[in-house]
Amino acid sequence: MRKVKAVKNLGKPISSGWFITPALAILVGLTGLIMVILPLLPRLSLPSFPGENKISFDPWVERYVPPGGEKPETLLTPPLKTSGYILPKTKTVNVPIIFYHYIEYNHDPKDTIRMHLTVTPYWLEKQLRFLRDNGYTTVDLNQVRAAIMGRKDLPPKPVVISFDDGYRDFYTDAYPLLKKYQAKATIYVISDFLDRPNYMFTWQLKEIATESANLITIGAHTRHHLSLTSVSEKIAWDEISGSKTRLEAIISRPVVHFAYPYGFYNQAVADLVKKAGFWTATTTVPGTREDSSNFFSFPRIRIGDYDGKFFESRLRVTGK
Numbered sequence: 524m525r526k527v528k529a530v531k532n533l534g535k536p537i538s539s540g541w542f543i544t545p546a547l548a549i550l551v552g553l554t555g556l557i558m559v560i561l562p563l564l565p566r567l568s569l570p571s572f573p574g575e576n577k578i579s580f581d582p583w584v585e586r587y588v589p590p591g592g593e594k595p596e597t598l599l600t601p602p603l604k605t606s607g608y609i610l611p612k613t614k615t616v617n618v619p620i621i622f623y624h625y626i627e628y629n630h631d632p633k634d635t636i637r638m639h640l641t642v643t644p645y646w647l648e649k650q651l652r653f654l655r656d657n658g659y660t661t662v663d664l665n666q667v668r669a670a671i672m673g674r675k676d677l678p679p680k681p682v683v684i685s686f687d688d689g690y691r692d693f694y695t696d697a698y699p700l701l702k703k704y705q706a707k708a709t710i711y712v713i714s715d716f717l718d719r720p721n722y723m724f725t726w727q728l729k730e731i732a733t734e735s736a737n738l739i740t741i742g743a744h745t746r747h748h749l750s751l752t753s754v755s756e757k758i759a760w761d762e763i764s765g766s767k768t769r770l771e772a773i774i775s776r777p778v779v780h781f782a783y784p785y786g787f788y789n790q791a792v793a794d795l796v797k798k799a800g801f802w803t804a805t806t807t808v809p810g811t812r813e814d815s816s817n818f819f820s821f822p823r824i825r826i827g828d829y830d831g832k833f834f835e836s837r838l839r840v841t842g843k
């Protein structure tokens with residue numbers, strides 16, 4: 524009797540659940556499959572790199588978090604009036620403009636935001652070596668502009684290297700490597716943050732400007748790193764034009780390249796940048812295509828800790 528009861532009891536949940544289980548299993552299975560496959564789709568054709576899964580930001584979504592990380596900012600891709608209209612007799616070029624923030628060894632493992640904005644000097648050197656050994660030529664934004672205007676062709680495999688914010692570790696960690704590899708780079712400096720903790724000293728910027736005029740281009744990144752789409756036109760103008768004036772007074776050279784803080788811009792902001800006398804402005808929109816229609820919205824590529832094939836695949840990110 525006991526045995527029969529046990530079998531009966533055992534059979535009940537199995538038989539009653541049997542009609543629900545296949546449907547549930549299929550549903551759960553399909554949902555799981557979709558959740559696994561969807562994030563993989565854009566990178567299926569790309570090689571993975573060591574430690575990729577440990578990186579919590581998605582390198583394919585160019586998110587840029589302000590220092591302090593108060594508000595993670597999303598990607599803005601506003602169409603500018605000029606987009607789609609290329610000036611006559613100008614060219615379209617494909618130059619990856621890569622960008623970095625901190626170049627340092629992680630000072631605080633708990634500061635995950637800073638960690639995500641950091642490339643260690645070890646990886647920067649590997650990347651510079653990779654570019655040198657694989658036929659790339661670092662160029663500056665004047666060369667890119669001249670090529671678009673049809674004045675001078677670019678060397679083979681051109682790439683622009685840029686550093687945002689003017690952190691002190693640019694001077695201590697990145698600058699020596701750029702000199703070692705004779706790699707050209709552009710630094711976008713927040714003019715009024717010079718001499719603050721963590722930011723370059725004015726004397727360091729002056730030294731770079733004097734010592735490496737042909738290697739390092741000094742660009743502007745506003746006076747106080749404000750989101751230019753969130754402030755009045757008066758404040759935006761002061762931030763844009765004021766940073767140009769201040770930096771020019773320090774380095775005694777024209778400052779004609781600009782980067783939007785947090786990558787935030789719109790038509791009005793781009794018009795102010797042009798009016799202030801800048802020649803180009805860079806965003807955080809991913810892509811490698813530059814022409815006369817996007818002088819004030821050049822795309823850029825965010826770089827992390829990797830080199831080799833994955834690094835090279837990032838240089839080929841195409842976009843608008």
Ligand SMILES: [Zn+2]
Nearest residue numbers: 687688784785
């Ligand atoms: Zn910035």
